[in-house]
Amino acid sequence: MTDIRGCNLPEDLYYLIEKHVWAKPMADGIVRVGMTAVAAKLSGSNLAAVTVKAKAIGQEVAQGKSVATVESSKFVGPVPAPITGVLVRGNDALASDPNLVTRDPYGEGWIAEIEPSNWDGDKGKLATGADGLAAYQKKLEADNISCA
Numbered sequence: 001m002t003d004i005r006g007c008n009l010p011e012d013l014y015y016l017i018e019k020h021v022w023a024k025p026m027a028d029g030i031v032r033v034g035m036t037a038v039a040a041k042l043s044g045s046n047l048a049a050v051t052v053k054a055k056a057i058g059q060e061v062a063q064g065k066s067v068a069t070v071e072s073s074k075f076v077g078p079v080p081a082p083i084t085g086v087l088v089r090g091n092d093a094l095a096s097d098p099n100l101v102t103r104d105p106y107g108e109g110w111i112a113e114i115e116p117s118n119w120d121g122d123k124g125k126l127a128t129g130a131d132g133l134a135a136y137q138k139k140l141e142a143d144n145i146s147c148a
Contacts, residue, residue, distance in 0.1 A: 004137045006148030007037045010106055014126035016082040017139050019064065022106070023082040023114075023126060031119065033067065033082055034110040038140065040102040041147040044072030047098040050079075052090025052112050061087050063122060067112045070101070083122040085114040 001008045009015075013022040020039035024032045035043070049071040061067055066078035067087055081087075090112045093100060100109035116122060127135045140146065 002133050004133060005140045005146040007041065007140065007146065008106075009036065009038075009133055009136060011129055011133055013106065014082065014123055014128045015132055015136060016064070016080065016125075017127050017132075017136050019080040019082070021080055021082045023123075024106075024110075025119065025123075026113070029115070029119075030088060030113045031083055031085065031116050032110045032113050033079075034112075035070070035079055035101055035105055037105050037147055038136075038145060039070075039079075040105050040109075042145070043070050043075040043077070043102075045102060047072045047101060050091075050094040050098040050101055050111065052094075053087070054090075056087045057089060059087060060085065060117065061114065063125070067114070070098075079111055081112075081114060082126060083114060083116050084118060085116040085122075088113045088115050 020036045052068045061081045063084045067081045068079040
């Protein structure tokens with residue numbers, strides 16, 4: 001885990017930096033997705049709901065299109081898919097505890113799982129590793145965003 005401007009960002013994830021979402025390939029070929037600590041900070045510390053688009057389960061979702069909605073006292077907005085693929089399922093634990101997203105954004109607070117249509121192509125459009133974190137740091141500095 002790397003701390004950038006007070007935001008924890010794991011080096012092993014794939015980031016769609018502009019949308020503050022991440023992707024993590026799982027052993028079964030499914031890709032788990034969620035919001036970064038940056039997105040959690042921007043959306044507010046007390047989330048009222050995180051709702052995965054139930055109608056989209058089993059349907060293909062394009063990269064950048066919404067797979068879920070996050071609601072807090074100061075924000076209502078989409079959670080964009082970092083990759084294109086079929087939405088397999090949402091994280092049921094978020095229905096009873098939406099703040100898992102802010103407390104553990106890279107673990108129990110994941111949002112959805114997607115069966116990728118073209119993982120090799122999509123991952124090339126995402127930032128990862130040390131270079132990815134350096135690019136994320138530039139974005140946070142340019143937008144004057146910090147999690148502290």
